[in-house]
Amino acid sequence: MTFQALNHSRIAGAESFDDLLKEGPRRIFDPMVVEMLSAFSKILMKDEAHAYPDVVSLGFFCRRANLSIVARRYTLNDAIRIGRGHSVHYTPSNVPLNFCYSMIAALLAGNSCVVRLSNKASVVTEFVVEKLNAILSRSEFEALRNRIFLFRSQADDKLNQALGDIADIRIIWGGDQTVRDIRKASLKPHAYDITFPDRYSICLIAAKEYLEENDKRGIATAFYNDTFVFDQNACSSPKAILWIGDQVSVSRAQELFWNQLDQQMRRKGYKCPASKTNEKLTKIAGLAVSGLEPRVSRSNMTGNVIVNTMPEALENADNFTGGGYFLQVQFEHLAALPVINDHRLQTVTHFGFAQTELEALVLSVPTKLSAERLVKIGNATAFDVIWDGYDLIGQMSKFVLVQ
């Protein structure tokens, strides 16, 4: 059965799916695509968007200056690079605007985009879709409208197969189970998947450098943005803090750090969701019965739960949860870090380390940290076309040799 014949509701883009199917690949960073995204950025960053931080962040990502910086990374040789054809995206519900980043990367890589949105409607999603529709209805971008098809539908194996039949690349966000479910639908022989399974992230802080830092409030703000914009529920939200330094400095730094975070949470009016309380209790009990000696403190003000524990707790991602729950472990120095060689480790946000120290951690044999992103605190959710170890532009395009 074809996609057209199966139940779905169109949200934005091409009026008819047949129109999208007629679209072919374009070169990467096609000027009209860049123009369209720059215009999109402008309307996303207007005053009315200020109530939605993630909308402004999306606008900031696709602003002209950033697209131009990103494009420069791909001009190193003079080979022709074009899209692979039709990209099919399954996008998650925990990060509402993720669908847009996925689509933007595929458009920049020269593809047409079929995007399945989460059925969990959100105010920001509706806001952005409305703006996207407005941009695509401008006459100067008419030629791009048929390259985009946004829809919602129930989970449906037939629909997945219909999309598998037309996809040249398939991009699956949303975790292990989603990847397994979607993969039951086969792809054409030349097509392939780019998958984003379950991931977690941690934070690495040098206690001495933190104590010496004047702008502790700035760090708290940055950590808050990394963590609570998505209720500590995004792949890139830190779940554990690894403190580097002697016990005295670390204890002092921890006290100041959590205090600052509490104040920032209060400024933002953020309270940890009560629905997470039972899960937090279960996790603490799990640590206790595993002999990992959890010592728990809880903020009365915000409901944040901080659990001091042993390094072994970091070896099992099941020990983590969201909604204001942080494990923390102290290490005398970087060399004392355990080997965390887990393909689920995505982002390490950091403070107080030199670039060379961080590179050494990644390049050590065996690698100390198998993470794919080491970024400063505050940049955890900042999208880049290099994501989860994929060069998305590279993965979604092809080289054409002309001699």
Place this chain on the structure above:
Amino acid sequence: MSENNEKYQKCFMEAFPVQKQDLEGLKYQDIPEWDSIGHMNLVAALEDEFGIEMEIDDITDISDFRKGKEVLSRYEISI
């Protein structure tokens, strides 16, 4: 007053509800509007106004009104 200085002030006044006399000494997070979101608007305004593309480290370096001028000098813009 130099043309660049006027442009520079205009960017701040566009991004935040501040008057010219408030600018000197204005710091990140001094006012509710200059938070991480307001900062993005400021950076986008500066890039548009001066026709530059700012790198991430420079973006995070603009911690106050004065420091921003130093950051722009890295793009050969003197204020």
